[in-house]
Amino acid sequence: MLSNPLIATTLIFALIALGEWLSIVSRARVPMLLTAMVGYLVLVWTGIFPADLLDRSQFAALGAILIGPAILHMGTMIPFATLKSQYKAVLIAVGGLIVSGVLVLTIVTFLFDYPTAVAGVGPLSGGVIALLITSEKLTEIGLASLVIIPALIVAFQGVLGMPLAQYFLRKYAFTIQKEMDNGTFVSFNSTDSSPTEKVSSSPFKSSMTLKLFYVFVGAAIGVALGEITPINYSLWCLIIGVAGLKFGIFEPKQLEKANSFNITMIGIVFVVIGTMAGVTPQDVVSNLPSVIVLMLVGTTGLCIGGYIVSKLVKWHPHKGMPVALTALFGFPADYILCEEVSRSIARNEKEEKAIFNEILTPMLIGGFTTVTIASVVIAGILVETL
Numbered sequence: 001m002l003s004n005p006l007i008a009t010t011l012i013f014a015l016i017a018l019g020e021w022l023s024i025v026s027r028a029r030v031p032m033l034l035t036a037m038v039g040y041l042v043l044v045w046t047g048i049f050p051a052d053l054l055d056r057s058q059f060a061a062l063g064a065i066l067i068g069p070a071i072l073h074m075g076t077m078i079p080f081a082t083l084k085s086q087y088k089a090v091l092i093a094v095g096g097l098i099v100s101g102v103l104v105l106t107i108v109t110f111l112f113d114y115p116t117a118v119a120g121v122g123p124l125s126g127g128v129i130a131l132l133i134t135s136e137k138l139t140e141i142g143l144a145s146l147v148i149i150p151a152l153i154v155a156f157q158g159v160l161g162m163p164l165a166q167y168f169l170r171k172y173a174f175t176i177q178k179e180m181d182n183g184t185f186v187s188f189n190s191t192d193s194s195p196t197e198k199v200s201s202s203p204f205k206s207s208m209t210l211k212l213f214y215v216f217v218g219a220a221i222g223v224a225l226g227e228i229t230p231i232n233y234s235l236w237c238l239i240i241g242v243a244g245l246k247f248g249i250f251e252p253k254q255l256e257k258a259n260s261f262n263i264t265m266i267g268i269v270f271v272v273i274g275t276m277a278g279v280t281p282q283d284v285v286s287n288l289p290s291v292i293v294l295m296l297v298g299t300t301g302l303c304i305g306g307y308i309v310s311k312l313v314k315w316h317p318h319k320g321m322p323v324a325l326t327a328l329f330g331f332p333a334d335y336i337l338c339e340e341v342s343r344s345i346a347r348n349e350k351e352e353k354a355i356f357n358e359i360l361t362p363m364l365i366g367g368f369t370t371v372t373i374a375s376v377v378i379a380g381i382l383v384e385t386l
Contacts, residue, residue: 002050008057011049015039016269023340031162032340033269033333038159040273045281054274063267068219068237070264071331073255074364075241088313089323089362093369095309096324097125100301101378107297112290115143118382120294123150124157125327126375137383148283152291155279160295161328164303166337168325169363172318173345173355180351211251211258218244238368268332302327319359323366330371334363 002008019035043049054060101121108117119138122130134150179185218240226233244250255261284291302324310320326334338360346352 002053003056005056005058008053009059012040012053012057012059012270012273013266015043015273016266024344031166031333031337033272033329033336034159034162036269037273041279054270057270059267060270060274063269063271066264066267067271068223068233069215069255070268071234071237072215072219072222072241072244072250073253073261073264074331074335075238075243076245076250076252076254077360077364079245079252086361086365088315088320089365090369091313092306092309092315092320092323092362093326093366094374096302096305096321097327097370097374097378099305099308100124100298100327103297103301103304104294108290108294111293115146115386116149116290117294118386119143119146119149120153120290120298121382122375122379123153124294124298125378126330126371130375130379133379134383137386141386143386148287149290149294152279152283152287153294156291157295157298158329158333160299161325162333162337164299165322165325165329166341168318168322169337169341169359170345172316172322172359173341175316175318176355176358177345177347177351180354185354208258208260211254212260214250215254215258215260218250232373235368235373265332265336272332299325299328319362322359323362324370326363326367327370327375330367331364334367335360338363 002011015036016032018039019030019032022030022035023032040049044051044053050056101124104121104124105114105117108120115138119134122134130150135147138146138150176185219237222237222240223233225231225236229236241250241254245252245254251257253261255264303321306321306324307317309324310317313320322337338356341359342352342356346355
C-alpha cells in the first residue's frame with residue numbers, strides 16, 4: 001500500500017500539514033519545517049515510515065525540478081532598487097560567516113583537530129553545495145570517515161538555526177508593531193515602486209499557463225548557465241528573476257500570479273525533508289560530540305558577527321542577526337519563517353503585509369549571500385588547506 005505514490009505523498013504531506021498547524025497554534029514558535037524534518041526522521045528511525053518513502057512518493061523529484069523556478073520567483077519579489085540598497089544585509093551575512101569561521105577553526109581545532117574543523121566550516125556557512133565540495137575532498141585525501149560530519153551538520157543545523165532566527169524575527173516584529181502604534185515606523189520598502197507591474201488585457205499577458213512557462217524558460221536558462229560557467233545555477237536564476245522584473249519580462253511575484261507558488265513550495269519542502277533520509281541513529285551517536293561543538297560554536301559566531309555588523313551598519317540587531325543565521329537554513333526556510341512570523345504577530349492584514357515586507361528582503365538576500373555564494377567560496381578555499 002505504501003508503495004503507491006499518492007499514499008506515500010499524502011503521508012509526508014501530513015507531516016507538513018501538522019507542522020503548519022503547530023506553527024499556527026503556537027504563533028510561529030514551532031517552525032513548520034522543523035516539525036516536518038524531525039518528524040520524518042523519527043518516523044523513519046522507528047520503522048513507522050519505510051526509509052524509501054520519499055522515493056516512493058516521487059513528489060520530491062518534482063520539488064527538485066521546481067527549485068530553479070522558485071529561486072527565479074524570489075528574484076521577482078525584489079525590486080532592483082531594493083536589491084541595490086540591501087548591501088547592509090550582505091555585510092551582516094558575511095560578517096557572521098567570518099566570525100563563525102574564525103571561532104570554529106580556533107576552538108574546534110583545539111578540541112578535536114583541524115580536519116574536523118574544516119569538515120564543518122563549509123556546511124555551517126551554507127548547505128548542500130558546500131557539503132558536496134567538502135565531502136569530495138575528504139574522500140579524495142583519505143579522510144572518508146569525516147564525511148559524516150558535514151552530512152550531519154547539513155541535516156541538523158536547521159534544527160538549531162530556525163528556532164533561533166524565528167525568535168529574533170518575532171522580537172523584531174513586535175518592535176515594528178510598537179513603532180506602527182506610536183507612528184514612528186518607516187517601512188524600508190515604503191519608497192519602492194514596481195513600475196513593471198502593469199495591468200494588461202492581452203491574453204498573452206494574462207494567461208496563467210504562459211506566465212508559468214516564462215518562469216520555466218528563465219529557470220532553464222539559469223540551469224544551463226550554471227552548467228557552463230563556474231557560477232551556481234541558483235545565483236543565475238536569482239539574477240534572471242531580478243533582471244526580468246526590472247525589464248518587464250516578469251511580473252512582481254510571478255509564480256503567485258500564475259497560481260503556482262504554494263505547490264512549488266510544498267514540492268521544495270519535500271526535497272528539504274529528503275536531506276534527513278540518509279542519517280541513521282548510529283551516525284548521530286558516534287559523531288555527536290564534534291557535531292554539537294561545531295554547531296554551537298558556529299551558531300554563536302553567526303550571532304556575534306551578525307550583532308556586531310548590525311550595530312556598525314545601524315540596523316536593529318533583532319533584524320540583522322536572523323540575516324546572519326540564514327547560513328544555517330537558507331531557502332525555502334527563510335521565506336517560510338518570514339511568512340510564519342508576520343502571520344502570527346500581525347493583528348490585521350495591513351500589519352501582516354508591513355511586517356512581511358520589512359523582514360523578507362534582507363532574509364532572502366542574506367540566504368543567497370551565505371548559502372549560494374559565500375559557502376561555496378569558503379568550502380572551496382578551506383578544503384585545499386587539508
